[in-house]
Amino acid sequence: MxxxxxxxxxxxxxxxxxxxxxxxxxxxxxxxxxxxxxxxxEVVSLAGGMPFVTALxxxxxxxxxxxxxxxxxxxxxxxxxxxxDPGLREHITEVMALEGIAANADDVVITTGSQQGLDLVxxxxxxxxxxxxxxxxxxxxxxxxxxxxxxxxxxxxxxxDGLNPQALQDTIDRVTAEGKxxxxxxxxxxxxxxxxxxxxxxxxxxxxxxxKRHGILLVEDNPYGLLYFDAxxxxxxxxxxxxxxxxxxxxSKTLAPGFRVGWILAPHGIRxxxxxxxxxxxxSPSSFSQMVISDYLxxxxxxxxxxxxxxxxxxxxxAMLDALGENLPNLSWTIPNGGFYVWLTLAPGMxxxxxxxxxxxxxxxxxxxxxxxxxxxxxxxxxxxxxxPTPAEIRVGVQRLAKVVGNELSxxxxxxxxxxxxxxxxxxxxxxSPPPNLN
Amino acid sequence: MxxxxxxxxxxxxxxxxxxxxxxxxxxxxxxxxxxxxxxxxEVVSLAGGMPFVTALxxxxxxxxxxxxxxxxxxxxxxxxxxxxDPGLREHITEVMALEGIAANADDVVITTGSQQGLDLVxxxxxxxxxxxxxxxxxxxxxxxxxxxxxxxxxxxxxxxDGLNPQALQDTIDRVTAEGKxxxxxxxxxxxxxxxxxxxxxxxxxxxxxxxKRHGILLVEDNPYGLLYFDAxxxxxxxxxxxxxxxxxxxxSKTLAPGFRVGWILAPHGIRxxxxxxxxxxxxSPSSFSQMVISDYLxxxxxxxxxxxxxxxxxxxxxAMLDALGENLPNLSWTIPNGGFYVWLTLAPGMxxxxxxxxxxxxxxxxxxxxxxxxxxxxxxxxxxxxxxPTPAEIRVGVQRLAKVVGNELSxxxxxxxxxxxxxxxxxxxxxxSPPPNLN
Numbered sequence: 001m002x003x004x005x006x007x008x009x010x011x012x013x014x015x016x017x018x019x020x021x022x023x024x025x026x027x028x029x030x031x032x033x034x035x036x037x038x039x040x041x042e043v044v045s046l047a048g049g050m051p052f053v054t055a056l057x058x059x060x061x062x063x064x065x066x067x068x069x070x071x072x073x074x075x076x077x078x079x080x081x082x083x084x085d086p087g088l089r090e091h092i093t094e095v096m097a098l099e100g101i102a103a104n105a106d107d108v109v110i111t112t113g114s115q116q117g118l119d120l121v122x123x124x125x126x127x128x129x130x131x132x133x134x135x136x137x138x139x140x141x142x143x144x145x146x147x148x149x150x151x152x153x154x155x156x157x158x159x160x161d162g163l164n165p166q167a168l169q170d171t172i173d174r175v176t177a178e179g180k181x182x183x184x185x186x187x188x189x190x191x192x193x194x195x196x197x198x199x200x201x202x203x204x205x206x207x208x209x210x211x212k213r214h215g216i217l218l219v220e221d222n223p224y225g226l227l228y229f230d231a232x233x234x235x236x237x238x239x240x241x242x243x244x245x246x247x248x249x250x251x252s253k254t255l256a257p258g259f260r261v262g263w264i265l266a267p268h269g270i271r272x273x274x275x276x277x278x279x280x281x282x283x284s285p286s287s288f289s290q291m292v293i294s295d296y297l298x299x300x301x302x303x304x305x306x307x308x309x310x311x312x313x314x315x316x317x318x319a320m321l322d323a324l325g326e327n328l329p330n331l332s333w334t335i336p337n338g339g340f341y342v343w344l345t346l347a348p349g350m351x352x353x354x355x356x357x358x359x360x361x362x363x364x365x366x367x368x369x370x371x372x373x374x375x376x377x378x379x380x381x382x383x384x385x386x387x388x389p390t391p392a393e394i395r396v397g398v399q400r401l402a403k404v405v406g407n408e409l410s411x412x413x414x415x416x417x418x419x420x421x422x423x424x425x426x427x428x429x430x431x432x433s434p435p436p437n438l439n
Numbered sequence: 440m441x442x443x444x445x446x447x448x449x450x451x452x453x454x455x456x457x458x459x460x461x462x463x464x465x466x467x468x469x470x471x472x473x474x475x476x477x478x479x480x481e482v483v484s485l486a487g488g489m490p491f492v493t494a495l496x497x498x499x500x501x502x503x504x505x506x507x508x509x510x511x512x513x514x515x516x517x518x519x520x521x522x523x524d525p526g527l528r529e530h531i532t533e534v535m536a537l538e539g540i541a542a543n544a545d546d547v548v549i550t551t552g553s554q555q556g557l558d559l560v561x562x563x564x565x566x567x568x569x570x571x572x573x574x575x576x577x578x579x580x581x582x583x584x585x586x587x588x589x590x591x592x593x594x595x596x597x598x599x600d601g602l603n604p605q606a607l608q609d610t611i612d613r614v615t616a617e618g619k620x621x622x623x624x625x626x627x628x629x630x631x632x633x634x635x636x637x638x639x640x641x642x643x644x645x646x647x648x649x650x651k652r653h654g655i656l657l658v659e660d661n662p663y664g665l666l667y668f669d670a671x672x673x674x675x676x677x678x679x680x681x682x683x684x685x686x687x688x689x690x691s692k693t694l695a696p697g698f699r700v701g702w703i704l705a706p707h708g709i710r711x712x713x714x715x716x717x718x719x720x721x722x723s724p725s726s727f728s729q730m731v732i733s734d735y736l737x738x739x740x741x742x743x744x745x746x747x748x749x750x751x752x753x754x755x756x757x758a759m760l761d762a763l764g765e766n767l768p769n770l771s772w773t774i775p776n777g778g779f780y781v782w783l784t785l786a787p788g789m790x791x792x793x794x795x796x797x798x799x800x801x802x803x804x805x806x807x808x809x810x811x812x813x814x815x816x817x818x819x820x821x822x823x824x825x826x827x828p829t830p831a832e833i834r835v836g837v838q839r840l841a842k843v844v845g846n847e848l849s850x851x852x853x854x855x856x857x858x859x860x861x862x863x864x865x866x867x868x869x870x871x872s873p874p875p876n877l878n
Contacts, residue, residue: 013708015656015706016708017654018622020563021566022566026563026715026719053513054513061508062504065504069500069501074492074493076697077492077695077697077698078490078492078696078697079691080697112551112725113722115721116551119719119721123459123461123587124459124462127460127461130459141722144719148716148719149459216457256516258514258727260724260725260727267452268452269452269455270452277462277465279583280465280580280584281551281558281584282554282555282558283554283580285699286551286697286699287696287697288728289727
């Protein structure tokens, strides 16, 4: 229905001929349209990636605002530097030290959430037709922004230990042989969104060695690294070397997304360009948001708060894994050791996108796997989020999902007993831009 | 010196070959390097465009934060919609009503400051080589962002009544005859930055009629419209018609820039695309900033606050005009009826850029005119800001400037009595991208 409305609007848009070529890469993601569905209170949403911010201590933000406004109100209300508040950038080096990164605050650029970090990196590096490598599946917001700069997104296969170095090497060889230019590898090493897997310690230097040898950048997106449930993940890839890596961090998951504060840690020359791009995009990031977070990091037990989040999300992960084991024993899923997501594989021949309206009728929402591929793959996959609903809601949600899946399986067996089923290949996949609309 | 450092850095950047074509359009503006100079306390800065935020009532922001966090804390800390908070968008229609605009909150898109509005519009409409029309001089941040998308910026002459309709028509005819595509006219109708002039009431419908007739958009950037000193300016161009106009507004000058909250009012079809572009760029603008401003507009005397700003800036404008009359009687300047800026024309043959280091040695800073042209023009012009320094500081600053100007004039007369002086032509000017570095 949404689609019909949109195409009607576009037909009626008298300025159609004025849009830039890159506007064709802008399309509404499935996650977007799901936000509307999931907001109905009777629906258990296993779809969004909203952190459970009510777990933040009472008044901790008000106290920080009070201190900031009393001591540096005029500065918090004013324009700041394009690179971001120096005090906050110092604190950020302390945050990254927890992941083994030794960084200089001078190499940090503050962004309007880590999504804007992706936008700046894409703007700086992507010419139309350039190839960007990314796990398949990958973060829907990254696919969207690379696409909006007319990138050609090529997925690299990965497994339960994360990106496969040999598969990466093979993909680079193949794309290069086609005469195409690869600009960077985009990867989420810890508690992958949407797949929930973590890149193993031994593969990290191998992956970096490959990208450096081929003269392409490695963009390490790590919003979830501190939200581990048992042992911490291996140190960040950026801890191995400071050359050839753009590291993206965020306060959206360890504090709150409402401030829209993230950062990029970049090699010196690239950092200079990123600051110019940032000034061009927003003049300077919000002084108010930055100074409130800087004060929070200086005066609150932020590591204790992250521990609270860890315990909370671990309990929800456990609830989801238990419910999946009880209700959908014949399917397979990933077992995340941190983060927000479980990646569920349906039976061959099932269509996660077609099944979504049926699920919503049963009052449960999820994100179809197709949202996370640039090439329309993912039909038999589903992302389940355990970050926002309570353990009790998660159990109810998975029960409802199991009912829908069961109905679909019966239909499939009844009406298409011999229909050829589509088995997803785990070869690298490739799509030219502009890509198909994800809706 | 800055330039030398930068080119050294660029030579050492091993990733040089990976940058996108548009990265060559990113250059540090003169305003940027001046921020560093102007921050030394002994320098009177007539350079920056920082509003005098200390004129905001005590505690008014803390009270708003307190109310937001008590009533809707979880929402303020969470992701929001890409289009922006519905409550804030309603309040924004009340703000725009003061400029004669009848708008629906549904057609407003919140941006991370109005600079991000320019970035989204540029991203959506500019293909490399497209022509963007703008007053000459124009806002340095707009020139920067259009350039970063590889636009070909063509200046349109204007006078004390703002953009000249006939000159606009002639420029469109000439550019079109050259086979180039014009995407939009960018204009600042009220208290122009940097020129201080206001588009007359009679020219507003004429300008709009011309852009519509030629099928190009009109981007109306109006951050200063409510900051008038005597009579209000004519109603916004957007009050005449809701088709063919993108209106950009901002809270940076009427409240505080530290929140980074601005907006775009757009025709329906374009609004849809802007929301997608906004989601791609930042997912959603800051809920925290938006809800604090929304609460401030609901509970504080925001119109009274704007009146306070008006009185304050009028007093500073008067101090500047008086000081110019007393100290530089042989030069000419514009007389702004609102906003932040006076545009000063030096004697022919003088170079505002070369004179700047001498001025800083005399402890006064300004912005050279060259920053506001895409084509290197503006050598004999200067932007003077009266928004941030006190009236007493403004008087001292203009006295110091007069001393520097006097010295330069003596030198010019002594050493180049018969040298040909460069008279700036007021024909439309034109430059291909990438443009010369402004430093």
